[in-house]
Amino acid sequence: MNILVVNGPNLNFLGIREPEIYGKQSYYDLVNFLLAYGEMNDLHIEVYQSNSEGEIIDIIQNNYSRFDGLVINPAAYTHYSYAIYDCIKSISIPAIEVHLSDIYSREDFRKSSVIEPACVAKFYGKGFNSYTEAINYLIKGRN
């Protein structure tokens, strides 16, 4: 099974940005964690990150056809990017929204997601494990 992971703006700053919220581990740690999880579970996982909305759309459009599922942390774009919503709606593979933090216990603007209706599930608040929960959901859906 092939899983595409896409991370949005400022996630490359993990370990630097607000460690009390996002933890002390770096983006490099997240990528290694996901690749190791893929190896353990016999999955092919590719992980991308961009700080730009258009580049996130290009990554999805150019790669989705090689994958069985998309795991996306759109970061702040979650809350207002109809362009990323349209992009996810236009692809034929299931998408799952993930967040490291518990978006429901933070500022009000984080409670709303324009991406959610384009996704089959959403996992949040578990740090790196939000991603593995999403991957496990895709694995189960495969059967």
Ligand code: DQA
């Ligand atoms: C985030 C939550 C978003 O609200 C925020 O803008 C991010 C990260 C998370 O993973 O918890 O950049 O998506």
